[in-house]
Amino acid sequence: MSPIFYASVILLFVAVVLAMEGAYIWWNSRHGPLARRLESRIRTISAGALASSERLSILKQRQLGDATPLERALKLLPRVQGIDRFLQQAGMQWSVAGLVTTCAVIPPLVFSLAMFSSAPLPVIAMLALLSASLPVLYVRRRRAKRLRQLERQLPEACDMLARALRAGHAFSLAIDMVGTEFAEPMGGEFRTTFDEINYGVSLNEALANLAKRVPIRDLRYFVIAVLIQRETGGNLAEVLDGITALIRERFKLFDKVRVLSAEGRLSAWVLGLLPFIVGTLMLFLNPGFLEVLWKDPMGLKMTVAALSSMAAGVLWMSRVVALRV
Template sequence: MNTTFLTFAVLLFLATVLAIEGLYLYWISHHGAQAKRLAARLELGSPSGQAGGQQLSILKDRKLSDSPWLVRLLTVVPGVQTFDRALKQSGMTMTVGRFLGYTAACAAIGPVLGVLTPINLMVQVGLSCVLASIPWLMVRRNRKQRLRQLERQLPDAADVIARALRAGHSFPSALGMLADEMADPLGAEFRIVFDEINFGVSMNTALYNLTERVPIDDLRYFVIAVLIQRESGGNLAEILGNIGFIIRERLKLFGKIRALSAEGRLSAWILALLPFVVVAVLSVLNPGFIKIFWTDPTAEKLAGLCLGMMTLGILWMRKIIRIRV
């Protein structure tokens, strides 16, 4: 009896371990980082047509939405392609239609709170505007972080290409080596350039497309140097080595400036958030004291004036602490 129970316990333990391992492997194969990179690579090269008798195209196509009627509506909206480019630059996989859905859902929280709690109409509108801006702020934050990461990888990319050229490789093959050796996101961007050249796109067009996808000044200087060298000749390996050195020095200077201006940026954050924190604390500790701003017409006008002046102050502090290098 004890042997049977012990055997059953061992088999149950092994079955549990194998089930957990199977679930882990399933999750990694469908939702892991490698699977996401592979899906993104396949999406970049997938045709816009679908199977089942519809016409296929070899051109890359990025859908604005999964809904056909919303695609037709967004196509006629001016500036939607620029916004879609910002979404791609942020590295997020959402479409414009899905982003608009998230924005509408966040904006709807204001009226819902107005129904559940006695909040003034102006406060509902202001709250809806603030909440509706959260998805766009997330896109801007992801885009800024991704472009900053691309900028940090660019000096190493210039050195890799320079070493490949000194070893006797051609510039297109050096781009292929860079795409294989460099980590994402810069490796994926140069992989697109390498694939475009292999599919017959001219070198100038492929590099121009790279600058459109990655709007970084240092990358533009890199592309301009390559194009000028292709027209006039010269030692491209030495040119790229000098560009990598200049980019590193500029990033080093930018880091020093950020360190010296850290105190000013922290002070600006504290001054900008302090009024809102005080209002929130007073609303919890003494609701009757702060209630006048939602009930008295004169107080509402004063609150609007204060918000306007605080907005101007925040913009002015932002202009002071932002130092371009």
């Protein structure tokens, strides 16, 4: 074969390799770990910042530069920033438009799948409507789990801040040390606070933003203590030690209360889910047995009364076992 053929093969191979490398670089710049981390920190600052309106407007314009029409329409709705902050507190990469789209797509899918069963149409429609709340419940569960992690990590973070202050570091540098060396999700929140300070936000304002992004009572105590100390003076390391001891004692009492109320919480779950599980099994095993509940007028009244009583009972039991320490 001629040398031109071998040269063409080599050049084609080099072109394919360069194309693959270019595609990887493009994907990594848009969807890689560094890009996701940068986007998450920008969205976190946008969701919880209390900075000036001019700075926030510039950030929002950059964030909405390539937004879809649905996202632009949602931004016009009131309190949409609170929903975005809710998603950020859950530690999720979902946008408000993604959450709304998911809530709108699930009910038709559930309705289509439930049509293959022998359940009555009103029951199918009710289940389809209720399924729209599943993404919101999932986000709420993720948010509660992340806030519990933040609450558990707070004493160790205060200890690290106190050690850094005793070593002679400035408070802003101590925040940077916590953000760099501490595990997620607490490390990410302190990194965001340190970034705000570097961007020109005052320390008091950055701490207030931290308290707004992370709605934890103990963290608010920490922020209030730091702000008071900056106004009045004093040994901040000793103040942080006192806050850490108070938080840990409260955790001990809270764990003891959880153990004492475990039986009541388990009873609430069993009594709340058992009727629906048994009814679903009976609906698939013997569909005609439960038809009286929606075909007979008295059966409909009994069903409504039973569901109302169960809702009232679950609400009452949840209030009984929900003890705050």
